[in-house]
Amino acid sequence: MTTPAQPSSNLDSALAHLANVLDQRRDAFKAGQTDPKTSYTALLFSKGDDGILKKIGEEATETVMAAKDSRHANLAPEQQQLLVGEVADLWFHCLVALSQFNLRPENVIAELERRLGTSGIEEKAARKAAGTE
Numbered sequence: 001m002t003t004p005a006q007p008s009s010n011l012d013s014a015l016a017h018l019a020n021v022l023d024q025r026r027d028a029f030k031a032g033q034t035d036p037k038t039s040y041t042a043l044l045f046s047k048g049d050d051g052i053l054k055k056i057g058e059e060a061t062e063t064v065m066a067a068k069d070s071r072h073a074n075l076a077p078e079q080q081q082l083l084v085g086e087v088a089d090l091w092f093h094c095l096v097a098l099s100q101f102n103l104r105p106e107n108v109i110a111e112l113e114r115r116l117g118t119s120g121i122e123e124k125a126a127r128k129a130a131g132t133e
C-alpha cells in the first residue's frame with residue numbers, strides 16, 4: 001500500500017455507522033420504500049438468505065485469490081490495494097448478512113472481546129475435554 005494504515009480508533013463506530021445504513025435499507029426495502037434498481041443493498045435484501053450468503057462465498061473466494069496474487073507479487077502496493085478492496089467487499093457482505101439475521105457488528109466485536117486473552121489452542125483443548133467438539 002502506498003500509505004501505511006494507521007491504527008483506527010473509530011473502527012467500531014465506522015462499522016456501526018455502516019450497519020445503521022444497512023438496517024435502514026433493510027427496513028425500507030421491507031416497507032416497499034427502497035428500489036433494488038437504485039440501491040445495491042436493497043437488491044441484496046430482495047434476494048433473501050441464499051442470495052446474500054452466496055455473495056459471501058464469492059467474496060471470500062475473491063479475497064483468497066487476491067491474497068495469493070499479492071504474495072506472488074511480493075506484496076506489491078497495487079496488489080495489496082486490490083486485496084484490501086476484496087476484504088472490504090467481504091466485510092460489507094458479512095455486514096449485510098448480519099442485518100438480514102437481525103444481528104449487529106457490535107455482537108461480533110463483543111464475541112471477539114470475550115475471546116481476548118484466550119489462546120485458540122487452549123479453547124480447542126477445553127472443547128475437546130468437554131466433549132463438545
Ligand SMILES: N=c1c2ncn([C@@H]3O[C@H](COP(=O)(O)OP(=O)(O)OP(=O)(O)O)[C@@H](O)[C@H]3O)c2ncn1[C@@H]1O[C@H](COP(=O)(O)O)[C@@H](O)[C@H]1O
Binds near residue numbers: 038041092
Ligand atoms: N460499502 C458498500 C459496498 N462495498 C461493496 N459494494 C458493492 O458490492 C458489489 C461487489 O460485488 P461484485 O464485486 O461481485 O460486483 P458485481 O460485479 O457488481 O456483482 P455481480 O454482478 O458479480 O453479482 C459491488 O456492486 C459494490 O459496489 C458496496 N455497496 C454499498 N456499500 C455501502 O452501502 C451503502 C448503501 O448502498 P446502496 O444500498 O447501494 O445505496 C453505501 O453508501 C456504501 O456505504
